[in-house]
Amino acid sequence: MPVNLVAPDPAALYPVAGVELGFAEAGIRKAHRRDLMLMHLAPGTRVAGVFTQNSFAAAPVQVCRRHLGAGAAIRALVVNAGNANCGTGERGLKAAEASCAAVAKLVGCASTEVLPFSTGVILEHLPIDRIEAALPRCVASLGADHWADAAAAIMTTDTVSKGVSVRQSIGGRNVTVTGIAKGVGMLQPNMATMLAYVATDAAVAADALHQLVRQVADVSFNRVTVDGDTSTNDSFILIATGAAGGAEITVDHPDFAALRSAVERVAIPLAQAIARDGEGATKFITVQVEAAADADEALRVARGIANSPLVKTAFFASDPNLGRLLMAIGNAGVPDLDTSRVNLWLGDVQVIESGGRAASYVEADGARVMAPDEITVRVSLGRGGAGTTVWTCDFSYDYVKINAEYRT
Amino acid sequence: MPVNLVAPDPAALYPVAGVELGFAEAGIRKAHRRDLMLMHLAPGTRVAGVFTQNSFAAAPVQVCRRHLGAGAAIRALVVNAGNANCGTGERGLKAAEASCAAVAKLVGCASTEVLPFSTGVILEHLPIDRIEAALPRCVASLGADHWADAAAAIMTTDTVSKGVSVRQSIGGRNVTVTGIAKGVGMLQPNMATMLAYVATDAAVAADALHQLVRQVADVSFNRVTVDGDTSTNDSFILIATGAAGGAEITVDHPDFAALRSAVERVAIPLAQAIARDGEGATKFITVQVEAAADADEALRVARGIANSPLVKTAFFASDPNLGRLLMAIGNAGVPDLDTSRVNLWLGDVQVIESGGRAASYVEADGARVMAPDEITVRVSLGRGGAGTTVWTCDFSYDYVKINAEYRT
Numbered sequence: 001m002p003v004n005l006v007a008p009d010p011a012a013l014y015p016v017a018g019v020e021l022g023f024a025e026a027g028i029r030k031a032h033r034r035d036l037m038l039m040h041l042a043p044g045t046r047v048a049g050v051f052t053q054n055s056f057a058a059a060p061v062q063v064c065r066r067h068l069g070a071g072a073a074i075r076a077l078v079v080n081a082g083n084a085n086c087g088t089g090e091r092g093l094k095a096a097e098a099s100c101a102a103v104a105k106l107v108g109c110a111s112t113e114v115l116p117f118s119t120g121v122i123l124e125h126l127p128i129d130r131i132e133a134a135l136p137r138c139v140a141s142l143g144a145d146h147w148a149d150a151a152a153a154i155m156t157t158d159t160v161s162k163g164v165s166v167r168q169s170i171g172g173r174n175v176t177v178t179g180i181a182k183g184v185g186m187l188q189p190n191m192a193t194m195l196a197y198v199a200t201d202a203a204v205a206a207d208a209l210h211q212l213v214r215q216v217a218d219v220s221f222n223r224v225t226v227d228g229d230t231s232t233n234d235s236f237i238l239i240a241t242g243a244a245g246g247a248e249i250t251v252d253h254p255d256f257a258a259l260r261s262a263v264e265r266v267a268i269p270l271a272q273a274i275a276r277d278g279e280g281a282t283k284f285i286t287v288q289v290e291a292a293a294d295a296d297e298a299l300r301v302a303r304g305i306a307n308s309p310l311v312k313t314a315f316f317a318s319d320p321n322l323g324r325l326l327m328a329i330g331n332a333g334v335p336d337l338d339t340s341r342v343n344l345w346l347g348d349v350q351v352i353e354s355g356g357r358a359a360s361y362v363e364a365d366g367a368r369v370m371a372p373d374e375i376t377v378r379v380s381l382g383r384g385g386a387g388t389t390v391w392t393c394d395f396s397y398d399y400v401k402i403n404a405e406y407r408t
Numbered sequence: 409m410p411v412n413l414v415a416p417d418p419a420a421l422y423p424v425a426g427v428e429l430g431f432a433e434a435g436i437r438k439a440h441r442r443d444l445m446l447m448h449l450a451p452g453t454r455v456a457g458v459f460t461q462n463s464f465a466a467a468p469v470q471v472c473r474r475h476l477g478a479g480a481a482i483r484a485l486v487v488n489a490g491n492a493n494c495g496t497g498e499r500g501l502k503a504a505e506a507s508c509a510a511v512a513k514l515v516g517c518a519s520t521e522v523l524p525f526s527t528g529v530i531l532e533h534l535p536i537d538r539i540e541a542a543l544p545r546c547v548a549s550l551g552a553d554h555w556a557d558a559a560a561a562i563m564t565t566d567t568v569s570k571g572v573s574v575r576q577s578i579g580g581r582n583v584t585v586t587g588i589a590k591g592v593g594m595l596q597p598n599m600a601t602m603l604a605y606v607a608t609d610a611a612v613a614a615d616a617l618h619q620l621v622r623q624v625a626d627v628s629f630n631r632v633t634v635d636g637d638t639s640t641n642d643s644f645i646l647i648a649t650g651a652a653g654g655a656e657i658t659v660d661h662p663d664f665a666a667l668r669s670a671v672e673r674v675a676i677p678l679a680q681a682i683a684r685d686g687e688g689a690t691k692f693i694t695v696q697v698e699a700a701a702d703a704d705e706a707l708r709v710a711r712g713i714a715n716s717p718l719v720k721t722a723f724f725a726s727d728p729n730l731g732r733l734l735m736a737i738g739n740a741g742v743p744d745l746d747t748s749r750v751n752l753w754l755g756d757v758q759v760i761e762s763g764g765r766a767a768s769y770v771e772a773d774g775a776r777v778m779a780p781d782e783i784t785v786r787v788s789l790g791r792g793g794a795g796t797t798v799w800t801c802d803f804s805y806d807y808v809k810i811n812a813e814y815r816t
Binding site: 054055056057084086087088089121122123124227228229230231232308309310313314316317319322323324326327328329330331332334337339340352354355356357395396397399400401403404 | 462463464465492494495496497529530531532635636637638639640716717718721722724725727730731732734735736737738739740742745747748760762763764765803804805807808809811812
């Protein structure tokens with residue numbers, strides 16, 4: 001059960017001028033479900049992306065990096081669910097290139113102008129013939145108002161589809177930002193893949209788009225964790241069609257901050273949606289770290305808390321288990337941490353004060369703030385001015401059940 | 409259920425000349441169980457230790473470091489279960505010192521010659537009055553053949569007590585090495601504490617003992633992981649009474665290697681016992697990494713596999729989920745890993761060859777080697793000559809159950 005998350009209302013996912021989406025049943029892993037998605041982009045569209053840091057980056061990730069690195073225009077994205085095309089060697093790279101070539105032929109562009117994405121089982125070869133056979137149906141179904149269908153077609157083990165859309169006036173022009181993502185569910189193990197696509201009709205300079213995708217990733221998708229395991233296929237793609245018109249927004253442009261804010265308003269709830277729909281999640285947890293010496297140690301402490309199995313099982317049990325929080329902070333490898341300056345709050349209740357149990361703390365307050373399905377942990381390290389926020393979910397029986405089930 | 413582990417036969421835990429052990433029911437957390445242990449050491453005994461790297465090192469760990477650092481002789485160790493005396497500030501330090509003073513008065517030594525240890529709930533104050541009241545009974549019960557009772561008295565959530573003993577001829581003299589440990593069980597959460605005490609009657613120079621405790625820790629207790637969470641109270645103490653006689657063994661002495669081997673023969677099975685008795689364990693997993701560029705990256709890959717919740721749940725399910733193993737290796741942060749040089753075996757079956765699925769691999773072989781309750785994963789990185797071994801357990805429903813139960 002996702003935590004306070006429902007599938008988006010299709011009418012609330014605004015079209016982005018210059019973007020059309022299609023989908024089809026390709027039968028990649030299971031029959032009778034949409035598992036292929038095509039995104040067609042108008043000429044002049046700019047695309048930037050960030051990808052997994054896993055050494056076993058999947059074949060489509062390698063091809064994406066190559067096509068984006070070559071500086072070609074990007075005219076289409078093709079995404080399949082059910083097979084990750086990872087650990088598949090040369091044959092996998094050829095399959096990813098073949099899917100690009102098939103799309104290119106259908107939409108009339110160069111195959112280097114297509115980006116491929118895969119999500120699903122690792123170490124199995126991509127059934128490229130089924131993708132080629134289904135692509136004409138994807139093209140036939142292309143439409144500007146198909147964002148909700150596209151969000152559903154890229155799901156693997158997600159329990160609900162994920163999409164967010166905002167409209168905002170930037171520099172006197174109405175700009176739309178719409179995004180979809182799939183998350184880290186494992187009803188069919190090996191599917192721990194995060195894919196996210198955010199498109200805007202704003203006109204954005206190439207450099208600015210590259211900086212924007214990194215800056216936004218750092219405050220959204222890179223701040224989510226379910227179990228600390230980085231998948232081989234993670235990709236976040238930012239698309240700017242320019243259809244809204246006006247001069248291109250550069251990094252130094254006064255509208256850059258407004259644009260970043262609009263993209264964050266889409267990316268952050270999408271990122272949170274992944275934690276809300278984490279494997280077996282019953283709680284949505286926000287971990288805030290403040291007064292760190294630098295951003296790096298803030299993130300280490302936040303992830304240390306968010307990834308500790310002992311902390312996560314305590315959240316599942318609604319148990320204000322303060323010792324485990326203390327352990328997780330102390331375990332984060334902060335050099336020369338003066339524990340007597342550490343303070344910690346669960347919701348509005350201070351539970352740790354100067355490195356020990358807060359004098360004012362009573363167990364009943366802890367139990368009260370741990371009961372709801374959304375909980376905030378706030379830590380102050382007393383070392384400096386840096387901070388960060390990480391979102392995660394708890395660790396339930398269902399996490400083990402979902403991940404221990406055989407790959408059927 | 410521990411994996412292929414039973415409590416030691418008391419007769420198989422050989423006395424170490426110069427060491428006497430006593431125990432008592434102090435009622436620290438629960439009534440009617442032995443929860444206090446005293447180890448009394450003959451004059452001239454040398455003691456060295458290694459302790460947790462957690463920033464929130466517990467009060468007794470801080471006192472141990474101080475007493476060992478001052479270079480005083482050590483005449484006694486006092487260990488309580490049920491309360492970790494961690495996150496307890498100045499009052500906690502005073503309580504740990506008070507327990508040393510009480511022991512010192514009873515056995516006739518200076519309080520700086522006593523080392524205190526605690527294991528149990530974090531963030532609660534140590535009931536020092538109950539310890540002081542029970543200590544005379546500890547002293548009255550001192551005896552050389554009480555290793556098994558001592559092993560039982562330091563348990564918290566362990567399901568069986570842990571002890572190993574060897575006798576070996578070193579330099580023509582019969583040397584005994586006997587050790588006990590407690591592990592990382594969480595039937596009563598907050599008890600994730602590893603304590604281990606190994607004593608020998610060999611005569612060992614001070615410098616050699618310090619090097620020995622580090623060297624042995626690095627191939628035994630530092631190679632065990634249950635969930636990647638480092639406790640605040642971890643301590644491994646090596647004791648050499650010298651009662652076996654002969655010249656002191658120094659680092660350059662030809663007998664040093666034989667002594668290290670004897671201590672490892674005790675410490676490694678004790679360390680493995682902790683994984684065998686890990687929370688909810690149903691499988692004992694050995695992870696071997698070979699052909700790494702250096703020891704550090706070998707350990708990162710081994711721990712990456714051993715700590716991945718996705719890998720551990722696959723072991724619980726006896727599922728040869730190769731993609732998760734690939735993901736965990738790729739996630740370990742090895743710089744410039746050439747994935748095409750990575751090979752991996754489950755037991756005797758090669759499952760990953762040159763970074764992809766082995767040509768010879770069939771699922772039936774994978775299922776066969778995943779079925780037993782002891783499984784070895786062997787990874788070759790193809791980068792150099794370094795390697796390491798890590799022991800862990802799987803991740804079961806009972807892990808969540810044990811750790812989600814309220815602290816009762």
